Amino acid sequence: MNHLKKVLREHNFRITPQRQAILQVLYDCRGHHLETENIYELLVEKGTKTKKIGLATVYRTMELFQNIGLVSRLSMENLPARYELVIHEKLRHHHLICLQCDQLQEIEERLTDDLKMQILKEKQFQVADQPMKIYGYCSKCQ
Amino acid sequence: MNHLKKVLREHNFRITPQRQAILQVLYDCRGHHLETENIYELLVEKGTKTKKIGLATVYRTMELFQNIGLVSRLSMENLPARYELVIHEKLRHHHLICLQCDQLQEIEERLTDDLKMQILKEKQFQVADQPMKIYGYCSKCQ
């Protein structure tokens, strides 16, 4: 939460109750990958006693958080995009997505280091420093 | 075109002028990755003198073609999905997508063989036999 405040201030964005509440939800659900709609619902449930929030605000906030590196966005084939908090102590990772059950697993980023280097060498294409989505079948669904 | 007819007949689907026209467009644009809307527009241009076609038909046809393996679908982050004809003589490949200009390049599939094997070994996750999307910056946009 302090990190949020620091990053927002650094970029000259305001620390609003809505932004704090959204970050709290993301933190409470860390490890999961939430749709904007999920986040909104959780906020509405909690929020009966506190503040009101609009779905558009959640969308706008998720875009903002992504831009400043607080969350990473995972666009799903046709489904709504999902977000997860970027945890800095955690190793960077890619996503393994099961085509059968939509379940997510993670693999360490280092596994793609060689691939990135080859792509740079052969195609002069600089692979972005963002999680890759790798589709397939998890051990249960094979 | 003969291949289309063969595959459709094998699956008990009908060979309609619309399906043939769509396949023709895909063939004429082979090497490119077309949005459904692009295909529709091209058909409307050409079609003034021939037949009418509806956008819904293009959507339905692309889904059908994908199911029977005639085209491969490339879901783009927020943008409309793009399709390309599956050319059997051509080597299987992955896509490099430039985050700046949306341009697509291709890399040979073999470059990810090691990665796939490691993922299977470490996570018992079977990577699907489909093109991977790798995001980054092309040589012009870096």
Added chain:
DNA sequence: CTAGCTGCAAAACTTTTGCATCACA
């Protein structure tokens, strides 16, 4: 104070669907 945020509602956009009609086999 005032620029940046927010909520609401409406719009934008891609994709899907219902249905009456059409046409391939």
Added chain:
DNA sequence: TGTGATGCAAAAGTTTTGCAGCTAG
């Protein structure tokens, strides 16, 4: 001729935007 395919229009579903009012700094 009968069933699958089509065109049209409307619906669905996610995300964006316009705008008037609110609020953090």
